[in-house]
Amino acid sequence: MSMTPANDAARRPSVLHIFKVYYPDLFGGTLSVIRDICAGVKDMFAAAVLVCSKSAGDRQIVVNAVPVERVPSFGDVLSLPMAPTYPWRLWRRIAEHDLLALHAPFPLADLVFAFGLGRSRPLVVHWHADIVTHAWLRRLVEPLMRRTLARAEAIIVSDPVLISSTPLLREFAAKCHAVPFGIDVSKYDWPPNRRAPVNARGRLVLACGRLVPYKGFEVLLRAAQGQDFEVWIVGEGRERPHLEQLIRELRLDDRVRLLGGVSDSELAKLMRVADVFVMPSVTNAETFGLVQLEAMAAGRPVINTALDTAVPRVARDGLEAITVPPRDPEKLAEAINTLIADPERRRRMGEAARHRAATHYSKATFRAGIERVYRHAVAAGAARTARAQTVGLVAAIKIAAALAWSDMRHRYVRSLLGPFWMSIQMAIMVGVLGSVIGHFSNQGTLSHLPMLALSLTAWTFLNSVVLDATTALQGSASLIKDRALPPAIFLLQCTFRQALFALHNACVPLILWLLLTPGKVDGIVEALPGFALFMACALALSLVLGALATRFRDLKPIIESSLTLAFLASPIVWSPEMLNRSSTIMRLNPVTHLFAVWREPLSTGHLALGSLVYVLGCFAVLALASLLTVAHLRKAAFWI
Amino acid sequence: MAKLSLSNVSLDYPLYGAYDLSIKRRLLGRVLREASTMRTLRALDNITLEATAGARIGLFGPNGSGKSTLLRLLAGVYPVSSGRLEISGSVMPLLGLNSGVNPDFTASDNISLLLRIGGRRPTQALIDEIWAFTELEDRMRQLPLRMFSSGMQMRVLFAVATVFPADILLLDEWLSVVDENFSVKAEQRLLKLVSMASIVIIASHDQGLLRRTCTSIVRLEQGRLTSILPVDPNSAHPLGLRESA
Numbered sequence: 009m010s011m012t013p014a015n016d017a018a019r020r021p022s023v024l025h026i027f028k029v030y031y032p033d034l035f036g037g038t039l040s041v042i043r044d045i046c047a048g049v050k051d052m053f054a055a056a057v058l059v060c061s062k063s064a065g066d067r068q069i070v071v072n073a074v075p076v077e078r079v080p081s082f083g084d085v086l087s088l089p090m091a092p093t094y095p096w097r098l099w100r101r102i103a104e105h106d107l108l109a110l111h112a113p114f115p116l117a118d119l120v121f122a123f124g125l126g127r128s129r130p131l132v133v134h135w136h137a138d139i140v141t142h143a144w145l146r147r148l149v150e151p152l153m154r155r156t157l158a159r160a161e162a163i164i165v166s167d168p169v170l171i172s173s174t175p176l177l178r179e180f181a182a183k184c185h186a187v188p189f190g191i192d193v194s195k196y197d198w199p200p201n202r203r204a205p206v207n208a209r210g211r212l213v214l215a216c217g218r219l220v221p222y223k224g225f226e227v228l229l230r231a232a233q234g235q236d237f238e239v240w241i242v243g244e245g246r247e248r249p250h251l252e253q254l255i256r257e258l259r260l261d262d263r264v265r266l267l268g269g270v271s272d273s274e275l276a277k278l279m280r281v282a283d284v285f286v287m288p289s290v291t292n293a294e295t296f297g298l299v300q301l302e303a304m305a306a307g308r309p310v311i312n313t314a315l316d317t318a319v320p321r322v323a324r325d326g327l328e329a330i331t332v333p334p335r336d337p338e339k340l341a342e343a344i345n346t347l348i349a350d351p352e353r354r355r356r357m358g359e360a361a362r363h364r365a366a367t368h369y370s371k372a373t374f375r376a377g378i379e380r381v382y383r384h385a386v387a388a389g390a391a392r393t394a395r396a397q398t399v400g401l402v403a404a405i406k407i408a409a410a411l412a413w414s415d416m417r418h419r420y421v422r423s424l425l426g427p428f429w430m431s432i433q434m435a436i437m438v439g440v441l442g443s444v445i446g447h448f449s450n451q452g453t454l455s456h457l458p459m460l461a462l463s464l465t466a467w468t469f470l471n472s473v474v475l476d477a478t479t480a481l482q483g484s485a486s487l488i489k490d491r492a493l494p495p496a497i498f499l500l501q502c503t504f505r506q507a508l509f510a511l512h513n514a515c516v517p518l519i520l521w522l523l524l525t526p527g528k529v530d531g532i533v534e535a536l537p538g539f540a541l542f543m544a545c546a547l548a549l550s551l552v553l554g555a556l557a558t559r560f561r562d563l564k565p566i567i568e569s570s571l572t573l574a575f576l577a578s579p580i581v582w583s584p585e586m587l588n589r590s591s592t593i594m595r596l597n598p599v600t601h602l603f604a605v606w607r608e609p610l611s612t613g614h615l616a617l618g619s620l621v622y623v624l625g626c627f628a629v630l631a632l633a634s635l636l637t638v639a640h641l642r643k644a645a646f647w648i
Numbered sequence: 649m650a651k652l653s654l655s656n657v658s659l660d661y662p663l664y665g666a667y668d669l670s671i672k673r674r675l676l677g678r679v680l681r682e683a684s685t686m687r688t689l690r691a692l693d694n695i696t697l698e699a700t701a702g703a704r705i706g707l708f709g710p711n712g713s714g715k716s717t718l719l720r721l722l723a724g725v726y727p728v729s730s731g732r733l734e735i736s737g738s739v740m741p742l743l744g745l746n747s748g749v750n751p752d753f754t755a756s757d758n759i760s761l762l763l764r765i766g767g768r769r770p771t772q773a774l775i776d777e778i779w780a781f782t783e784l785e786d787r788m789r790q791l792p793l794r795m796f797s798s799g800m801q802m803r804v805l806f807a808v809a810t811v812f813p814a815d816i817l818l819l820d821e822w823l824s825v826v827d828e829n830f831s832v833k834a835e836q837r838l839l840k841l842v843s844m845a846s847i848v849i850i851a852s853h854d855q856g857l858l859r860r861t862c863t864s865i866v867r868l869e870q871g872r873l874t875s876i877l878p879v880d881p882n883s884a885h886p887l888g889l890r891e892s893a
Contacts, residue, residue: 387736403767410764414750414757421752421792490744490820491765492723560671645725646662647669 190374737815
């Protein structure tokens with residue numbers, strides 16, 4: 009006997025890397041970190057990447073043997089990709105992986121986690137930087153980021169100082185792990201035949217990074233004014249026109265070059281020929297400066313800025329670097345000139361830098377650190393999910409749908425007509441009521457019949473969903489207590505089951521409409537949102553009342569009589585026009601408006617805005633009550 | 649790796665008397681300043697238990713000692729009132745075999761339904777595999793389940809319940825109704841399932857069965873854990889089923 013669906017023990021757990029952009033759309037520090045993680049832990053973890061892309065190319069590509077899914081984006085606003093389908097794609101992808109690695113900041117993904125989706129999988133947040141440039145945006149998304157961090161198993165930062173200097177991370181210090189980035193120093197070795205690490209007359213200053221304001225290249229240009237060193241800047245970005253204009257204004261055309269994007273091997277070569285490497289970043293968005301680590305690996309002395317991040321800790325002032333205040337062109341020029349004038353100091357600092365890169369920031373340590381955090385997260389996540397809920401939302405809906413479908417089939421097992429028996433009953437009721445109402449209404453009876461039948465179908469649905477829900481949990485006691493299924497499934501099952509029966513009943517209004525007022529289709533589209541709201545309210549009402557009626561058994565008769573009263577007090581069989589003026593009770597009665605939101609567009613072609621607002625308000629209250637109910641529904645096992 | 653740990657876990661089971669289930673009485677009681685009469689029963693009292701991969705724990709005790717309650721607590725049916733419960737690994741509760749069964753449906757429809765309740769897609773191959781295990785005639789598949797004898801029903805339900813392995817298996821009074829012939833096969837399948845699951849917890853009145861299948865036997869009395877006895881593998885039962893797994 010085979011047990012086919014058993015877990016394959018040899019399968020590597022898979023990690024989904026979540027970020028806003030990936031190769032080949034962009035190059036940069038964060039991306040090379042993601043690439044290094046994918047390659048570094050590939051023996052233990054399979055990797056996949058989900059990002060946004062505004063290029064029209066393939067949606068599924070492979071970069072360095074890692075599958076990359078690119079969600080279409082309209083472009084960036086405030087350095088955030090405008091990809092409306094990203095949260096949806098992310099939510100759909102989550103179940104396929106064993107671990108989620110979010111590379112923050114990325115509010116679009118926070119949106120998914122903040123709303124509690126994807127709880128079934130453990131999450132590790134790689135904290136690359138805070139949102140520094142747009143303070144108001146940060147205030148807006150901070151609650152989302154906090155919820156994401158609260159839900160994460162672990163937070164990885166590149167240096168311990170980031171934990172103490174970032175208020176948001178301080179709240180979660182216990183789960184922060186400092187794993188410094190790593191670099192392969194041998195990639196920057198000089199070819200053995202050409203060893204000339206320090207140029208005695210050196211005056212070549214190199215800088216590298218995306219051309220964006222926080223990188224501080226403007227400060228570097230201002231520092232170069234009136235000096236005689238050369239500046240080469242590697243990188244592309246939206247600041248380019250601005251920088252080019254500045255170069256012209258400061259008359260630096262002959263000494264400053266914007267090299268654009270270059271390949272990794274080309275950059276390594278440039279690092280080796282440069283005399284001084286400068287990283288003039290001006291804000292805390294620069295958390296580590298992977299590029300200064302590359303310069304250190306190439307044995308270059310570094311000039312960096314005194315930010316509150318890891319930047320001055322990677323290359324330390326006086327040892328591997330000269331640290332200058334950010335946004336200070338004079339101090340920067342002074343530091344550059346000091347190094348250019350002193351080849352011996354350049355050599356000494358370069359050697360110290362290379363030594364530090366090789367010993368403190370080795371790739372092997374980085375990989376081992378990431379692997380350890382990932383492994384713990386997967387293990388801890390497995391423990392947490394087993395404790396919390398064994399059945400996810402999608403699975404719960406599927407089970408409820410399967411149960412409802414089987415309930416409907418059960419009706420057919422017992423009789424040939426199945427639920428159509430009820431439809432016949434409905435048809436008779438419509439006929440009788442229609443003729444009675446026709447007597448005290450001036451309008452033509454026949455043209456009113458389809459609407460009467462539709463209203464009755466809808467009312468029967470609402471009525472049965474609520475009544476059904478009051479006994480549903482007791483009826484499913486064994487599934488709740490013996491199979492440990494969440495009780496909410498069985499309340500959901502009521503709505504699904506009654507919706508299936510309502511579809512049978514809907515034959516009556518459908519036939520009447522085809523016979524009596526064919527071709528009258530206006531208002532159907534306008535009625536759909538109202539109808540969706542009607543269904544949502546029915547579901548929420550069944551959740552709340554179903555749970556309450558299980559807890560308090562004497563509520564069921566009260567609910568029953570209230571429903572009868574509501575039927576009589578609401579314009580379901582009679583229409584408001586039949587009365588000369590609508591009464592206060594009718595105007596306050598939520599059922600009136602619950603029907604008006606979809607009946608009004610059908611009969612008049614216009615949206616009933618007042619009713620829509622009223623129903624939306626009711627729905628908001630019901631939705632809140634449903635959330636509370638579902639949160640407490642685990643106790644239902646005690647009540648049944 | 650599957651792991652299960654309970655430290656000082658207690659469960660207070662609320663006892664709802666006739667008045668506690670009435671909202672009128674609740675509201676009236678508040679008006680009349682009547683003291684709330686809600687009482688609780690300590691169904692599980694200060695239970696500490698550890699199980700790592702490979703553990704097979706038998707729960708033994710008289711009726712009402714808390715065996716089923718403990719299994720339900722582990723399955724997540726009841727929330728823990730106090731103490732700490734940590735579970736890593738997927739939990740498969742097989743507490744009532746016939747829950748979710750519709751006797752009016754045919755056997756194969758019931759199999760599909762039960763698989764869906766378990767969150768699995770019922771493929772034809774899977775249903776065929778389950779049916780092959782029951783050793784029932786092929787034409788019976790299309791008969792309503794209520795026409796099956798209780799032993800035959802149990803075969804079908806057992807075959808469905810045990811088709812997927814789990815990390816942690818919770819069993820309550822298994823194999824009580826199946827006929828002699830099937831019992832051996834069922835026991836073998838359970839033993840195979842047990843050997844694939846990391847942790848198995850079985851509640852039973854049958855001490856012989858527990859001795860054959862478990863590595864330790866936990867005795868419960870009135871919700872309290874009175875003893876944990878390791879089963880000595882040397883005093884193996886003549887059937888020696890544990891070794892044959």
